[in-house]
Amino acid sequence: MASLEELQKIKAETLEKMGVREAQDKIKIVVGMGTCGIAAGAREVVLTIMDELAKRKLNDVVVSQTGCIGMCAQEPLVEISIPGSGKVLYGKMDPMKCRQVIAQHVVNGIPVSEWLVK
Amino acid sequence: MEELSLHILDILENAREAGATKILLWIRESRQEDVLKFKIIDNGRGMGKEMLQKACDPFATTRRTRKVGLGLAMLKATAEACGGGLRLVSCPGKGTRVEASFQYSHVDRPPMGNLAGSIGVFLVGTQSIHLRYIHRKNGKRFVFDSKAFLKQAGGLSFQEPRLFALLLNSLEIEDKD
Ligand SMILES: Nc1ncnc2c1ncn2[C@@H]1O[C@H](COP(=O)(O)OP(=O)(O)OP(=O)(O)O)[C@@H](O)[C@H]1O
Ligand SMILES: [Mg+2]
Numbered sequence: 001m002a003s004l005e006e007l008q009k010i011k012a013e014t015l016e017k018m019g020v021r022e023a024q025d026k027i028k029i030v031v032g033m034g035t036c037g038i039a040a041g042a043r044e045v046v047l048t049i050m051d052e053l054a055k056r057k058l059n060d061v062v063v064s065q066t067g068c069i070g071m072c073a074q075e076p077l078v079e080i081s082i083p084g085s086g087k088v089l090y091g092k093m094d095p096m097k098c099r100q101v102i103a104q105h106v107v108n109g110i111p112v113s114e115w116l117v118k
Numbered sequence: 119m120e121e122l123s124l125h126i127l128d129i130l131e132n133a134r135e136a137g138a139t140k141i142l143l144w145i146r147e148s149r150q151e152d153v154l155k156f157k158i159i160d161n162g163r164g165m166g167k168e169m170l171q172k173a174c175d176p177f178a179t180t181r182r183t184r185k186v187g188l189g190l191a192m193l194k195a196t197a198e199a200c201g202g203g204l205r206l207v208s209c210p211g212k213g214t215r216v217e218a219s220f221q222y223s224h225v226d227r228p229p230m231g232n233l234a235g236s237i238g239v240f241l242v243g244t245q246s247i248h249l250r251y252i253h254r255k256n257g258k259r260f261v262f263d264s265k266a267f268l269k270q271a272g273g274l275s276f277q278e279p280r281l282f283a284l285l286l287n288s289l290e291i292e293d294k295d
Pocket of ligand 1: 162173188214
């Protein structure tokens, strides 16, 4: 657990990198947070993603949520967009799948095709 | 839903979808008075009389992605099954107040569950919403203010994973029974 003092240091590091990456160049992760998503486990999905990003020191991934997009049976839904390689949508996600998607797709750029929503 | 904190996350998400910029989450738990209550008050777009009357009907939704809205209907059913109820007050253009109450000791009352996780997850994609959270639990009072927290963090965002971990930690209230 970082203390507030350590966080000031993180801020300094972040500011240094700021010039390097503009918002549009960032990796974005969007999680479905309608009632359908929440009931299917979207909260744990976000908690796992944040934990995995912390462990891997991935500081400039943008994580956000969205409401129901009409594919309730596929929740929890996680959309990942990587600059230069477009968007993909993963369905029926859980903490274990999230960790693998971050390792394989976010870090190494290879989507985990078996969990993609067609 | 298996935890009250999941309902709380769901109602907070309604407030976000209504465009709220300020939200108050107020929770009171008293074993002695055998009551658990929460209120979520937002300054979002609110609902007109007609929508307000049907808001707890699962077939009432302003969503265009599906024909049913489940959040409020489910919360109402749970509260009523636990010796409590749901109250909605709303004013178009001003905001909405959702109040749910439960009999604390009711056998069917879902546990509070991971409330810190719910609030943290709500805040992570929500840089511009000011959330105040007041929790009274068996005589103890806990207060959290998202704006004050971010100010202390010197302009970092909740998206910074290590600040997020610290946020979750600061949201843990002691006296977890
Ligand atoms: N805080 C709020 N401010 C304004 N309108 C609201 C608010 N909460 C609910 N509503 C209105 O009530 C409707 C029903 O809400 P409810 O949460 O039950 O379903 P939903 O949000 O439409 O869908 P779901 O919760 O199943 O994802 C919403 O579509 C919205 O129009
Ligand atoms: Mg809802």
